[in-house]
Amino acid sequence: xxxxxxxxxxxxxxxxxxxxxxxxxxxxxxxxxxxxxxxxxxxxxxxxxxxxxxxxxxxxxxxxxxxxxxxxxxxxxxxxxxxxxxxxxxxxxxxxxxxxxxxxxxxxxxxxxxxxxxxxxxxxxxxxxxxxxxxxxxxxxxxxx
Amino acid sequence: xxxxxxxxxxxxxxxxxxxxxxxxxxxxxxxxxxxxxxxxxxxxxxxxxxxxxxxxxxxxxxxxxxxxxxxxxxxxxxxxxxxxxxxxxxxxxxxxxxxxxxxxxxxxxxxxxxxxxxxxxxxxxxxxxxxxxxxxxxxxxxxxxxxxxxxxxxxxxxxxxxxxxxxxxxxxxxxxxxxxxxxxxxxxxxxxxxxxxxxxxxxxxxxxxxxxxxxxxxxxxxxxxxxxxxxxxxxxxxxxxxxxxxxxxxxxxxxxxxxxxxxxxxxxxxxxxxxxxxxxxxxxxxxxxxxxxxxxxxxxxxxxxxxxxxxxxxxxxxxxxxxxxxxxxxxxxxxxxxxxxxxxxxxxxxxxxxxxxxxxxxxxxxxxxxxxxxxxxxxxxxxxxxxxxxxxxxxxxxxxxxxxxxxxxxxxxxxxxxxxxxxxxxxxxxxxxxxxxxxxxxxxxxxxxxxxxxxxxxxxxxxxxxxxxxxxxxxxxxxxxxxxxxxxxxxxxxxxxxxxxxxxxxxxxxxxxxxxxxxxxxxxxxxxxxxxxxxxxxxxxxxxxxxxxxxxxxxxxxxxxxxxxxxxxxxxxxxxxxxxxxxxxxxxxxxxxxxxxxxxxxxxxxxxxxxxxxxxxxxxxxxxxxxxxxxxxxxxxxxxxxxxxxxxxxxxxxxxxxxxxxxxxxxxxxxxxxxxxxxxxxxxxxxxxxxxxxxxxxxxxxxxxxxxxxxxxxxxxxxxxxxxxxxxxxxxxxxxxxxxxxxxxxxxxxxxxxxxxxxxxxxxxxxxxx
Numbered sequence: 085x086x087x088x089x090x091x092x093x094x095x096x097x098x099x100x101x102x103x104x105x106x107x108x109x110x111x112x113x114x115x116x117x118x119x120x121x122x123x124x125x126x127x128x129x130x131x132x133x134x135x136x137x138x139x140x141x142x143x144x145x146x147x148x149x150x151x152x153x154x155x156x157x158x159x160x161x162x163x164x165x166x167x168x169x170x171x172x173x174x175x176x177x178x179x180x181x182x183x184x185x186x187x188x189x190x191x192x193x194x195x196x197x198x199x200x201x202x203x204x205x206x207x208x209x210x211x212x213x214x215x216x217x218x219x220x221x222x223x224x225x226x227x228x229x
Numbered sequence: 230x231x232x233x234x235x236x237x238x239x240x241x242x243x244x245x246x247x248x249x250x251x252x253x254x255x256x257x258x259x260x261x262x263x264x265x266x267x268x269x270x271x272x273x274x275x276x277x278x279x280x281x282x283x284x285x286x287x288x289x290x291x292x293x294x295x296x297x298x299x300x301x302x303x304x305x306x307x308x309x310x311x312x313x314x315x316x317x318x319x320x321x322x323x324x325x326x327x328x329x330x331x332x333x334x335x336x337x338x339x340x341x342x343x344x345x346x347x348x349x350x351x352x353x354x355x356x357x358x359x360x361x362x363x364x365x366x367x368x369x370x371x372x373x374x375x376x377x378x379x380x381x382x383x384x385x386x387x388x389x390x391x392x393x394x395x396x397x398x399x400x401x402x403x404x405x406x407x408x409x410x411x412x413x414x415x416x417x418x419x420x421x422x423x424x425x426x427x428x429x430x431x432x433x434x435x436x437x438x439x440x441x442x443x444x445x446x447x448x449x450x451x452x453x454x455x456x457x458x459x460x461x462x463x464x465x466x467x468x469x470x471x472x473x474x475x476x477x478x479x480x481x482x483x484x485x486x487x488x489x490x491x492x493x494x495x496x497x498x499x500x501x502x503x504x505x506x507x508x509x510x511x512x513x514x515x516x517x518x519x520x521x522x523x524x525x526x527x528x529x530x531x532x533x534x535x536x537x538x539x540x541x542x543x544x545x546x547x548x549x550x551x552x553x554x555x556x557x558x559x560x561x562x563x564x565x566x567x568x569x570x571x572x573x574x575x576x577x578x579x580x581x582x583x584x585x586x587x588x589x590x591x592x593x594x595x596x597x598x599x600x601x602x603x604x605x606x607x608x609x610x611x612x613x614x615x616x617x618x619x620x621x622x623x624x625x626x627x628x629x630x631x632x633x634x635x636x637x638x639x640x641x642x643x644x645x646x647x648x649x650x651x652x653x654x655x656x657x658x659x660x661x662x663x664x665x666x667x668x669x670x671x672x673x674x675x676x677x678x679x680x681x682x683x684x685x686x687x688x689x690x691x692x693x694x695x696x697x698x699x700x701x702x703x704x705x706x707x708x709x710x711x712x713x714x715x716x717x718x719x720x721x722x723x724x725x726x727x728x729x730x731x732x733x734x735x736x737x738x739x740x741x742x743x744x745x746x747x748x749x750x751x752x753x754x755x756x757x758x759x760x761x762x763x764x765x766x767x768x769x770x771x772x773x774x775x776x777x778x779x780x781x782x783x784x785x786x787x788x789x790x791x792x793x794x795x796x797x798x799x800x801x802x803x804x805x806x807x808x809x810x811x812x813x814x815x816x817x818x819x820x821x822x823x824x825x826x827x828x829x830x831x832x833x834x835x836x837x838x839x840x841x842x843x844x845x846x847x848x849x850x851x852x853x854x855x856x857x858x859x860x861x862x863x864x865x866x867x868x869x870x871x872x873x874x875x876x877x878x879x880x881x882x883x884x885x886x887x888x889x890x891x892x893x894x895x896x897x898x899x900x901x902x903x904x905x906x907x908x909x910x911x912x913x914x915x916x917x918x919x920x921x922x923x924x925x926x927x928x929x930x931x932x933x934x935x936x937x938x939x940x941x942x943x944x945x946x947x948x949x950x951x952x953x954x955x956x957x958x959x960x961x962x963x964x965x966x967x968x969x970x971x972x973x974x975x976x977x978x979x980x981x982x983x984x985x986x987x988x989x990x991x992x993x994x995x996x997x998x999x
Contacts, residue, residue, distance in 0.1 A: 135294065135934070136292055136293050136294020136295060137292070137294065137295070137934050139292070139294070139372060140290065140292035140294075140295070140372060140373045143372045143373050144373070156342075158342070158829075158832045158834070159341075159342050159343070161834045162341070162820070162834070165667050165669075165834065165835050166290065168666050168667055168835075169664050169666065169667055169669065169895070170290070172666045172809075172894050172895065173894070173936075173939055193836065193837070196812065196837045196838065196839060197837075199839065200810060200812065203810060203843050203941050203942065204939075206942055
C-alpha cells in the first residue's frame with residue numbers, strides 16, 4: 085500500500101518537473117485569479133466611444149477646427165480648451181492646439197501639445213502621420229519635441 | 230417848476246437805478262453763465278461717468294446625457310436673473326420648471342468675441358441627467374448649450390455706483406414717454422425751467438402747507454445731480470436755474486435727455502447705488518431696456534420720485550399705485566391708447582430675485598484682482614467699464630463653499646475641543662478646485678468666512694504638507710525603483726541637522742519590507758525616508774523644484790515627510806501633473822478682458838510644461854489610486870464615491886494640518902483644514918479633510934466622467950510576487966499580483982531557490998494535495 089502511494093507521488097513529481105521544464109520561463113497565471121494593480125481595471129476599460137460627454141466635446145473640437153481654419157486663433161484655442169476639459173483623451177484637440185500655437189508663433193507650447201497629441205493618437209496611423217509632420221514643422225523652428 | 234423837477238428827478242433816478250441794476254444783474258448773470266458754461270462743457274466733454282469693471286464667471290455648458298446637480302443648476306439660473314413664470318416662457322429671462330423639465334427663454338449671451346441671441350429652449354431631465362435639449366422656436370435638438378456667465382463682482386471706485394450706459398436710440402419710446410409723463414411733460418416745450426409747472430408746484434405746496442410737488446424740469450434735475458449739492462437753499466436754486474438755462478443753450482434736448490437717463494438715481498443694492506435706466510432695467514427686471522414692457526417702463530419712471538419709497542421689490546402696493554399714476558398720465562397726454570393703458574394697469578409687477586450686492590467667490594476675486602493689477606490700475610478698473618472673464622465655475626464654487634462650511638461645522642460637533650468662541654480664532658479650512666488638463670481654477674475658498682478673515686489660505690498661506698508631499702519623493706525614485714521595489718520599514722535613526730531623528734509610522738506596521746505601492750498607499754513614513762535616502766535628497770529637491778514648489782529651504786531628510794512649508798495652490802498644481810500626463814499647467818483664473826465696446830484687450834490661455842513622462846504620471850496615478858482603494862483614503866469608498874479616484878491624505882506633526890488632494894482625469898480638488906495659529910486639530914487628513922472632498926465632489930456630477938486614465942506608451946503590465954516584488958515565474962513560490970512598470974524598467978524574475986529545494990517544496994505540495 086505504502087509502496088503504491090510512493091510510486092504515485094514519484095510519478096506525479098517527475099511528470100510535474102518534466103512539464104515545468106517544457107513551459108515558458110515566465111509563468112503568468114490566468115488574469116482572473118490575480119489581484120490587479122490599482123487602476124488596472126479602469127486602464128483596460130476604454131471609455132464609451134460616443135458618450136454624451138465625448139459627443140459634446142467633439143462638437144467643440146469641430147467648432148474649434150473651423151475657427152482655426154478661419155484664422156481666429158484665440159477663439160479656436162478657447163473652444164479647444166473647453167473640448168479638452170470634457171474629453172481629455174481626445175488627441176485631436178491637442179493636435180489643433182499645437183496648430184494654433186504654431187500660428188501664434190509659440191513653438192514651445194506647440195511642442196507640448198504635439199507631444200500630447202502623439203500620446204493619444206498613437207493607435208491611429210493616419211493621425212500619427214499628421215502629428216509627425218507637425219512635429220517636423222515644430223522642430224524646423226528650432227524647438228525640440 | 231421846482232416842484233415839478235423835484236417829482237421828476239426821483240422817478241427818473243429810480244428808473245435809472247433799476248435799469249442799472251438790471252443791466253448789472255443781467256451782465257453778472259451772463260458772466261456767471263459763461264463761467265458755468267465752461268464748467269458744464271468741461272464736465273460733458275470729459276468722460277461723464279466712472280463705470281466699474283465687471284468680473285464674470287465662465288459660461289456653463291449643458292449637453293444631453295450630462296449628469297447635473299439640479300439644485301445648483303436652478304440656483305445658477307436664478308442668479309442669472311431668470312424668473313419663474315407659470316406660463317410658457319415668452320420673453321427673455323423667463324423660465325418654467327417642473328420635476329422633469331425646464332423651459333427657459335435664454336438671455337442674449339456675450340462673451341469674448343462671441344455673441345448669441347437669446348432663444349427659448351426646453352431641457353428635459355431624466356432624474357438628474359439631461360435627457361435632451363430642444364430649441365422651442367424651431368424644435369432643433371441641441372448637442373450643447375451654453376449658459377451666459379454670472380457677474381461675480383464690480384470693481385468700484387469711491388462712488389460705488391452701478392451703471393450701464395445706453396444711448397438714446399437704445400431707449401424704448403414708451404420709457405421716454407413714461408419718464409416725461411412722470412417728471413416733465415413739457416420737456417420739449419420749455420427752455421430749461423418751466424414757470425407753469427413751478428407755479429403749479431408752488432400752489433400745491435402752499436395748499437398742503439409743505440413740499441408735496443417739485444417743479445424741477447429734467448434739465449434742472451440733471452443740473453442738480455450733476456453739479457450741485459442736495460442742500461435746499463435759495464442761492465442753490467438760483468444757480469440750478471442758471472445752469473439749466475445755460476445747458477439748454479449749449480446742448481440740444483436729446484443730449485440732455487440721454488445724459489439724464491444715464492445719470493438718474495434709481496435704487497440701492499446694499500451699499501451700491503443703481504444709476505441710469507439701463508442698469509435699473511437689468512437690476513429690477515433682469516432684461517435689457519429694449520425688452521421692457523409698457524408697464525415695466527412705467528415702474529422705472531415712477532421710481533425717479535423716490536426709488537426706495539416706490540421699490541417694486543419691497544413696496545409692491547405703493548409701486549403699483551405710482552406705476553398706474555404714470556400710466557394714466559401717459560394716456561392723458563395721448564402717448565398711449567386706452568386699450569394699452571387698461572392692459573398695463575392690470576399686469577402684475579414681476580421682478581427678478583434681488584439679493585444685496587456682495588462680492589461672490591471673494592477669495593477667487595482677490596486672487597484675480599492681484600493678477601489684474603499687473604495689467605490695469607485701480608482707477609482704470611473702477612472707471613472704464615471693462616468686462617473681465619474668468620475660469621470660475623459658480624456651481625463648483627457654491628458646492629465648495631457649502632462642503633467646507635458643513636465639514637468644519639461637523640468637525641466642531643464631533644470634536645468639541647476644536648470649538649472657539651472668537652470668530653477669528655475658529656477652525657479654518659480652504660479648498661481649491663482645478664481642471665488638471667487646462668489649469669482652469671474652477672473654485673477657490675480661501676477661508677471659512679471672508680467677512681471675518683480675508684487671508685487667502687490657498688494662495689497666501691504657507692503650511693506643512695506632511696504626507697501629502699510623499700508622492701514627489703516617490704516620483705523622484707521611479708527611474709531606479711518600481712512600484713514593486715521593496716523599501717525598508719525597519720526603525721532606523723538618521724542624523725538631521727546634527728540631531729538624531731527616528732521617523733515613526735502613524736500606526737504600527739508588522740512588515741520589515743514593503744513595496745513602493747503599499748508604502749505610498751499606506752503612507753508609511755519609515756519606508757518613505759528609506760526611499761528618500763536611497764534616491765538622494767538632492768534628487769527629491771530637484772523634483773520639487775521641477776514641480777514648481779517655490780518654498781523649498783534646505784534639503785533635509787525630514788523634507789521627505791513634508792516637514793517644510795508649501796503654498797496650497799502650488800501643491801494642488803503639482804498634483805495636476807499626475808492627472809495630466811506629466812504636464813504641469815499654469816493655474817489660470819483670467820481668460821480675457823474686453824472694453825465696454827466689446828473690443829478684446831487681453832486674452833489668456835492654458836499654458837503647460839512637461840515635468841515627467843506620461844508613463845510616470847500614469848504609474849503615480851495608479852499608486853495614488855491604491856491610497857483610495859486600500860490605503861489611508863479608503864474611507865472614501867464608504868462616502869458614496871463609486872468612480873475611480875486617485876488621492877493622498879496628509880497629516881502633519883501633532884495634527885496641525887489635515888489635507889486631502891484627490892483627482893480624476895477630469896477634476897482635482899485640494900482640501901486643507903487647520904487652525905491659523907497651528908494648534909492641533911486632533912484629526913488626520915482622512916477624518917478632517919477627506920469628508921469635505923467627498924461632499925464637494927458628489928455635488929458636482931457634471932465634472933465627473935467616471936473614466937480612468939488610459940495606459941500611455943512606455944508602460945507595461947506584469948505579474949509579480951507580492952512578497953519579493955520580482956516578476957512571478959513558475960519557479961517562484963509566491964502570491965502573484967499584477968503591477969505596472971515603465972517599459973524600460975521592468976524587474977527581473979526572482980532568481981528562486983536551488984533546484985533541490987524546489988523539488989522538496991513541490992513534493993511537499995503534492996503530498997499536501999492528497
